[in-house]
Amino acid sequence: MSADKEFDAITDEVPYLEIYRLRGLQARAKLMLDRRSESEIRVASSTIEWLVNEYFYTQQEAWIRRQIENGGAVLRHLRSEDRTEHGLRELVEERRSGIDPDELDFPSEENTEPLEALEDALKEFDLDDQDFPDAKFYEYVAVLALTLITRAVQTYQGEDWPTVLWVGQPMSRMTVLGNEAVDIMEIVCRAEQLQDSLEVRKRIKFFLLDNEKGIPERIEELAKQKVSLAASLAASARHKETSQSKFKALLCWRSTGSNFSSRAAFARNKHKDYGVTERTLYGWVADHERRKV
Known part of the structure; x- marks a missing residue:
């Protein structure tokens, strides 16, 4: 940056100052704007200035109407x-001298921090600006930080300090710069918080969508498991029922089998009593007789 050029936090690196953290705050703000061009950042800075001024004006006008009403x-x-x-x-x-400033109880530049004013103003603003497309809340806050860094450094380096402060000028400059650095740090932290919150919401949304995609497959899997379990239970029930039928059939064979001319005759006459085919009942009896030998 040349000596005759005013500092600009959008394009220039913060020079060495006693408040050395200011350079780090600038870097953090720029990191949140790394997808933005210089022209887009300048558009956002201009938008912020307009938004805040409009916010103060509308708040003042609303207060005036309330007082009259x-x-x-x-x-x-x-x-x-x-x-x-x-x-x-x-x-x-x-702002006549006889008026207590507390009586003018509406947001204004004198009683409202830039961050508070911007956040309130953005609530009523469509972030999807043509010249700052796909804008995020945190990006505007990061641009505000750069704007205030520019103002702080320019004020510190400026030559138009009031004459009354010339004697203690270095300390006065440091005091102003220190106070502004605290405000800037709060703004950068707020922007980072908003960015982190947005990322968390994105991850939650992705997780839910990913799970939602897997729901049909999971339902199908559970349905198959249910069918398989039902089939298994049915098979088990049938096996139990068959075992009971077999036991009763063989008991009948042992007690009445001599009344039939053959195993086949027994099977032909009795298979319906046990809910099986002739072939099955014949097999039970034949197997039973073989085991006796």
Whole structure:
């Protein structure tokens, strides 16, 4: 960066300053914007300036309307004929010395931190800007950090300090820079928090979608297992029933078999009593007789 060029945190590296962490904060903010071009970052910076100014204006106008509608105490500073929105607006803009700043209880540049103003302003803003496509909340916050770094360094390096501060200028500059560095650190941390939250939501969404894709296969697998289990249970039940039938059939054969001319005759006459075919009943009897030998 040349000596006659004003510092710009978007393109220039923070020079060596007593608050050395400022350079690290700049690097962290830029890392969150690594997919963005210089022109896109400048568009976002301009958008932030417009958004915050518009936010303060709309908040002031809403407050003025409420005071007029509700007869707010601040109207005592105006003559009766001036107690209109226009009259109160002039009073607010003039900030007359007789007014306690606490009476002007609406967000303004004087009482609202840039991060708070930006976050509130972005709630009503469509992030999908044509010149800053697929924008993320954290990116705007990171751009705000770069904007404030630019302002802090330019103020520190500037020559237009009030005459009353010239004697203690180095300490005054350090105090201002230190305070702004604290604000910038808060903004960078907030941007990183928003980025991390977005990544977590993406991972959860991916996990749910991945699981959702596997649900049909899992259902089919469970259905097959259910069918297999049902078949196994049915087979077991049939086997148990068959064993009981076989036991009863052989008991009948031992007690009444002599009444039949042959095993085949017994099977032909009795197979229905045990729910089996003639061939099955004949086989049971034949096997039983072989085992006796």
